[in-house]
Amino acid sequence: MMEAFQEFISFFRLTEPNVRVVFWGSLILCASSGLVGTFTFLRKRSLIGDVISHSVLPGICLAFLIGNEKNLIVLITGASITGWISTYLIDVITAKSKIKTDTAIALVLSVFFGAGILLLTKIQHSGYGSQSGLDSFIFGSAAAMNFSDVKLFGIFGSLMISIVLIFYRGFLLISFDEDYAGAIGFPIRFLKFLLSVITVITVAMGVQSVGVVLMSALLITPAATARFWTHRVPLLAGLAMVFAGVSGILGSAISYTKAGMPTGPWIVVVVSFFAFFSVAFGSQKGIFPKWIRRRVNNKRILGENILKVFYKLSEGTESGYSLQELISSTPVKEADLMNGLRILQKNDLIGKANDKWFLSESGFREAKSVVRKHRLWELYLSKYMNLKADHVHDDAEGIEHVITAEIEKELEKLLDYPTVDPHDSEIPYE
Amino acid sequence: MIKEIKEPVIEVHNLTVVYDRKPAIWNIDFTLPKGQIIGVMGPNGSGKSTLLKAIMGVVNANTGWVKVAGEDIEGVRKRVSYVPQRQSVDWDFPATVWDVVAMGRFALKGVFKKLNADDRSVIEESLKKVNMYTFANRQISQLSGGQQQRAFLARALAQEADIYLMDEPFAGVDASTEEAIVQLLKQMKKEGKTLLVVHHDLHTAQNYFEWLVLLNTRLVASGPLTEVFDTALLEDTYGGTLTTLTKVAELLDKNDMPMRHK
Ligand SMILES: Nc1ncnc2c1ncn2[C@@H]1O[C@H](COP(=O)(O)OP(=O)(O)OP(=O)(O)O)[C@@H](O)[C@H]1O
């Protein structure tokens, strides 16, 4: 275990030339698939990504058989061709027959992948023997890259990135609203074609480090993960690149600790970790931040409601109340009340003496403010929304916690600094 | 009742659009006057959206053609602004209101040219016209239906076109927003714009439109409101008299019979 960890750390020293190759290779491959995959994700074509990645396998095998050697350019070309044919077939099948997209996807994927496995088995049992190394394309092997491969990936990767940057606006618009893109005269056929070409090429390259089985995860997951942190596409694409790139490097580093361990599964494990983390903590749609926000709000509302109880009990006079008195004058549950009192006490808004709770000076000010907002809102509703006086209370119960100081000022001005609410209760000012 | 116009702003000739063998619009032929607010009405699935898309050239016509301002749409695209049906996009898409409205400028800038300060001020203006400027930075997933609709309208306005094709701009908006949009449309008409508006409510149609196109896969009527807004024609549009046509369409679909081809 310790040893594996040391290996893992030593990967990042990048002293060995072949480690450097793996590092840069994985970074380029994975980052570009994160970027290109952003549009696959935005266009909701995740399943198509899966089809492409499985369908490159027969292309790789055929290219190997025809070229008779493991030449990367030839393999990528072969992979891109069958990958491309698979997406084309899906489009044709869904357009020309009554077969639905999901069925067409399942059909094409299984046929192509089956053919790929068949060819692979044939190659391994033939004269080339197992040293063909083609099986590393199933689950990926970053270690199998050499320096000239990485150079090639570098060139292709930067090409993909430049294409996305150049055609960004077009890709964005066909992802959001294809009809509109067509209506304003964008060349949607060309844009769609270009996007699928770069997707196919990105996948064909990426299988080197991730493998055909898991490649679609690397295409889609980074963007889906980034969605939990932002609602702007440029940032989404950038984050997706970072998530994918970091996963690529970490996954390669982990698989580096043991000879012959495939890279793809580790990369996907890391990227999935990012995904889970983001589902839980993502600032935009994460579960935890939402929960925190709600809790903070609930606490504030509870506190303000309790302060109001004090205020109403006294309507201005300062005196203490026992817990029993408080309980009987509010619908708040006892447990919540206790909890709320504790928080208020901690914030010095209320104090306790001789088993009686009383408002502190700042608590009194705070309570007045809530009551003021409540009554101002009631007045506003009855004046401007023509609601009857007996209909405004419930609404104000909620809104009083939302009104900010600015809105409060606006209301005061609008209502000309009123002194009483629709029920003729006094509106307390500072 | 089909009234023809000389020098029409939009001319639809013999237009048929077929999806998977099933005709969505069938042999439509009409002309529309310039500078009016024109309603397009018909029941669900009657081909209203398809008609708008065919005019924009977003779907291909199987037969017939469309001319806008006397030209093929490709020549006048910049002058024609299209508002798709609100439900046609995913509002969970990562974008702000500003991002969406900016798309209106892409119509003039194309795929590559950068937006400049002028573009930005037009976007700002458009947002203000639909009362959405304060929402410019709001993410679109947090908009109400009416706000989404107004964002779409602002996008169309940002294109500064002469002819507007709007697919159900009143769907899902409340009464006050609807009133605000109507005022905006009337203002645009005053500026000489032509507005083609898909609409669903028969009651308000009388107050909004000067010209009406009634559609139910085939064209039922096209003419000045006073002449078209007639019980028999409306019944023809919304009533059951079209069951035969629907049946034939379904047969075509079911038996894989060829519809006319180009
Ligand atoms: N992309 C499509 N593929 C296949 N059929 C379609 C497609 N779009 C529309 N249709 C069919 O064409 C017919 C006309 O559709 P269209 O959307 O034009 O109607 P509509 O009048 O706009 O309806 P609505 O009031 O519901 O918006 C419908 O039967 C619909 O199912």
Ligand SMILES: [Mg+2]
């Ligand atoms: Mg429609």
